[in-house]
Amino acid sequence: MGNWVVNHWFSVLFLVVWLGLNVFLFVDAFLKYEKADKYYYTRKILGSTLACARASALCLNFNSTLILLPVCRNLLSFLRGTCSFCSRTLRKQLDHNLTFHKLVAYMICLHTAIHIIAHLFNFDCYSRSRQATDGSLASILSSLSHDEKKGGSWLNPIQSRNTTVEYVTFTSIAGLTGVIMTIALILMVTSATEFIRRSYFEVFWYTHHLFIFYILGLGIHGIGGIVRGQTEESMNESHPRKCAESFEMWDDRDSHCRRPKFEGHPPEVVMHPSKVLELQMNKRGFSMEVGQYIFVNCPSISLLEWHPFTLTSAPEEDFFSIHIRAAGDWTENLIRAFEQQYSPIPRIEVDGPFGTASEDVFQYEVAVLVGAGIGVTPFASILKSIWYKFQCADHNLKTKKIYFYWICRETGAFSWFNNLLTSLEQEMEELGKVGFLNYRLFLTGWDSNIVGHAALNFDKATDIVTGLKQKTSFGRPMWDNEFSTIATSHPKSVVGVFLCGPRTLAKSLRKCCHRYSSLDPRKVQFYFNKENF
Amino acid sequence: MGQIEWAMWANEQALASGLILITGGIVATAGRFTQWYFGAYSIVAGVFVCLLEYPRGKRKKGSTMERWGQKYMTAVVKLFGPFTRNYYVRAVLHLLLSVPAGFLLATILGTACLAIASGIYLLAAVRGEQWTPIEPKPRERPQIGGTIKQPPSNPPPRPPAEARKKPSEEEAAVAAGGPPGGPQVNPIPVTDEVV
Numbered sequence: 225m226g227n228w229v230v231n232h233w234f235s236v237l238f239l240v241v242w243l244g245l246n247v248f249l250f251v252d253a254f255l256k257y258e259k260a261d262k263y264y265y266t267r268k269i270l271g272s273t274l275a276c277a278r279a280s281a282l283c284l285n286f287n288s289t290l291i292l293l294p295v296c297r298n299l300l301s302f303l304r305g306t307c308s309f310c311s312r313t314l315r316k317q318l319d320h321n322l323t324f325h326k327l328v329a330y331m332i333c334l335h336t337a338i339h340i341i342a343h344l345f346n347f348d349c350y351s352r353s354r355q356a357t358d359g360s361l362a363s364i365l366s367s368l369s370h371d372e373k374k375g376g377s378w379l380n381p382i383q384s385r386n387t388t389v390e391y392v393t394f395t396s397i398a399g400l401t402g403v404i405m406t407i408a409l410i411l412m413v414t415s416a417t418e419f420i421r422r423s424y425f426e427v428f429w430y431t432h433h434l435f436i437f438y439i440l441g442l443g444i445h446g447i448g449g450i451v452r453g454q455t456e457e458s459m460n461e462s463h464p465r466k467c468a469e470s471f472e473m474w475d476d477r478d479s480h481c482r483r484p485k486f487e488g489h490p491p492e493v494v495m496h497p498s499k500v501l502e503l504q505m506n507k508r509g510f511s512m513e514v515g516q517y518i519f520v521n522c523p524s525i526s527l528l529e530w531h532p533f534t535l536t537s538a539p540e541e542d543f544f545s546i547h548i549r550a551a552g553d554w555t556e557n558l559i560r561a562f563e564q565q566y567s568p569i570p571r572i573e574v575d576g577p578f579g580t581a582s583e584d585v586f587q588y589e590v591a592v593l594v595g596a597g598i599g600v601t602p603f604a605s606i607l608k609s610i611w612y613k614f615q616c617a618d619h620n621l622k623t624k625k626i627y628f629y630w631i632c633r634e635t636g637a638f639s640w641f642n643n644l645l646t647s648l649e650q651e652m653e654e655l656g657k658v659g660f661l662n663y664r665l666f667l668t669g670w671d672s673n674i675v676g677h678a679a680l681n682f683d684k685a686t687d688i689v690t691g692l693k694q695k696t697s698f699g700r701p702m703w704d705n706e707f708s709t710i711a712t713s714h715p716k717s718v719v720g721v722f723l724c725g726p727r728t729l730a731k732s733l734r735k736c737c738h739r740y741s742s743l744d745p746r747k748v749q750f751y752f753n754k755e756n757f
Numbered sequence: 758m759g760q761i762e763w764a765m766w767a768n769e770q771a772l773a774s775g776l777i778l779i780t781g782g783i784v785a786t787a788g789r790f791t792q793w794y795f796g797a798y799s800i801v802a803g804v805f806v807c808l809l810e811y812p813r814g815k816r817k818k819g820s821t822m823e824r825w826g827q828k829y830m831t832a833v834v835k836l837f838g839p840f841t842r843n844y845y846v847r848a849v850l851h852l853l854l855s856v857p858a859g860f861l862l863a864t865i866l867g868t869a870c871l872a873i874a875s876g877i878y879l880l881a882a883v884r885g886e887q888w889t890p891i892e893p894k895p896r897e898r899p900q901i902g903g904t905i906k907q908p909p910s911n912p913p914p915r916p917p918a919e920a921r922k923k924p925s926e927e928e929a930a931v932a933a934g935g936p937p938g939g940p941q942v943n944p945i946p947v948t949d950e951v952v
Contacts (some may be wrong), residue, residue, distance in 0.1 A: 337780070344790070348791070351791065414769040417769055420765060420766055
């Protein structure tokens with residue numbers, strides 16, 4: 225007995241620590257999901273199987289990371305080398321790496337079984353509460369995204385009565401990756417039995433490389449965020465411990481308790497004239513820079529289409545927004561879906577943000593921003609951001625003056641941008657910094673009627689076309705005049721010229737930049753940046 | 758790679774699938790999920806598959822490790838002759854068995870695994886493999902007294918076998934005492950130099 229202890233004490237200690245960690249993680253996660261108020265409503269639908277599934281998920285994450293370590297041969301060789309001054313016991317332990325690998329594999333199989341069985345029960349519960357019509361708390365919670373105008377604050381992932389659990393499994397990321405991972409795991413295990421390994425090693429070796437699919441699947445398994453808890457603000461408003469019993473009265477105006485809101489913020493929808501839709505959205509972990517774009521998908525309109533949209537909000541704002549103009553099938557269907565008064569808002573999926581940030585705009589003392597047509601969109605983000613930075617007296621902002629040139633055929637589709645400029649104008653007046661933003665609008669698609677109107681209303685303070693203080697000009701800008709004016713007003717500054725527009729315009733602007741930059745480096749210098757937003 | 762007997766892996770996979778079918782079936786039936794009768798089917802199919810796949814076939818080359826207690830099922834499986842010997846039959850059978858379990862989420866994993874096993878069996882069948890039962894080796898009856906041999910009649914050192922064909926009494930007497938006599942004649946006289 226003494227011999228055994230001397231030889232095996234370290235192995236036993238190691239195993240005890242590993243098992244202890246597993247038990248601790250399991251119990252900790254179990255208690256968190258079983259007791260936390262955040263998941264009170266989720267538990268009302270699912271019961272204890274929620275906590276079971278989450279606890280085994282945590283153990284799976286832990287063990288799946290751990291299982292890779294004993295088979296990293298270079299790592300083990302490295303440890304053996306550095307451990308030469310360490311005790312023999314430690315190095316002897318490294319000889320048992322394969323045994324540990326197998327033990328962890330058995331633990332993974334056990335937890336996979338627990339996880340799958342728990343989720344089978346969960347799906348069944350979700351399905352039943354979706355079908356239920358008895359007005360119980362579970363059925364009301366399940367119908368949350370249906371009745372609310374601002375959808376997206378749902379609890380039950382099964383959205384409609386007709387959706388089967390099999391459909392949800394194979395169309396959600398979690399379900400699909402789960403099935404793929406489990407099949408990979410089973411194939412790995414059956415080809416790794418002692419008999420197969422000893423008799424037909426290649427079957428084991430090649431099949432075992434399916435672990436790549438397992439690890440990849442594990443990485444993206446939880447992305448969908450199907451398990452939801454109540455949001456902080458909703459808990460402050462109507463805490464489940466107070467409000468759960470009175471669930472029949474959630475819709476009453478004078479009840480203290482409102483409907484609970486779950487993670488996932490519904491998009492704010494603003495309809496602008498000329499069929500431009502603005503979507504203001506929130507997403508956990510989303511951070512953007514000025515001038516970036518995102519891909520947007522709307523599964524209810526088209527499962528596979530992803531369309532890019534430049535972000536029109538500033539990073540300083542607590543939401544991100546895009547402006548969508550009707551320009552084809554997808555956009556028209558989207559706008560129509562959002563215009564519906566009585567049906568729920570369609571779900572939106574967002575990928576990104578992508579693109580290079582245009583941080584350079586903030587580095588120039590004087591910025592000349594030229595947006596042609598649709599190219600004005602990234603400038604919405606830039607202008608808003610400059611404005612926020614200006615308000616907070618951000619020291620990184622070197623900009624003292626902005627000249628903004630907006631060239632488009634007609635303002636109809638950009639009336640939202642109009643509104644942005646109007647509000648910026650107002651705010652600047654309030655702050656007393658009227659000279660900061662200097663913008664000119666050029667309408668290239670003019671006809672004699674419009675010009676006639678403009679001539680008649682010449683004396684009015686605001687422009688008749690845009691309602692802005694600055695008058696609209698017609699035709700294309702004469703860049704020579706503009707540049708010479710800027711050069712004379714800022715004789716010693718570095719001026720950054722930013723264009724988002726067509727190539728011909730880029731050529732003429734570049735020429736002007738060269739022409740008006742003075743030879744003396746201390747005097748005015750124009751730097752041209754064509755951004756591909 | 759040409760030596761791989763795919764049927765062996767297919768057998769492991771099918772056995773695992775059977776267990777998964779049983780587990781999924783139990784979960785579905787116990788939880789009374791919608792359409793739980795598929796779960797009941799799954800349990801029955803799983804048990805059948807496990808029993809069929811439990812006896813391991815014999816490897817073509819080398820010795821095969823038997824599963825514990827598989828000889829009882831080997832006898833049963835042997836009875837069906839070509840239906841269990843031929844892997845095409847097994848491939849089709851497993852494919853058909855897996856289909857009904859595919860209608861229920863709890864057992865769909867069993868369906869997928871059994872379908873994969875069916876595919877591997879198909880591969881094995883295409884390569885001409887067959888299920889041969891592992892026969893127990895017949896134990897040789899030990900003959901009573903068969904191992905008893907006569908003790909040697911001459912003490913050592915013994916002359917070569919030809920000279921031992923006629924052992925005479927004088928030789929036995931002489932050989933027991935002094936130096937060996939008989940046919941051994943030394944060409945050079947040997948003297949004992951020890952004083």
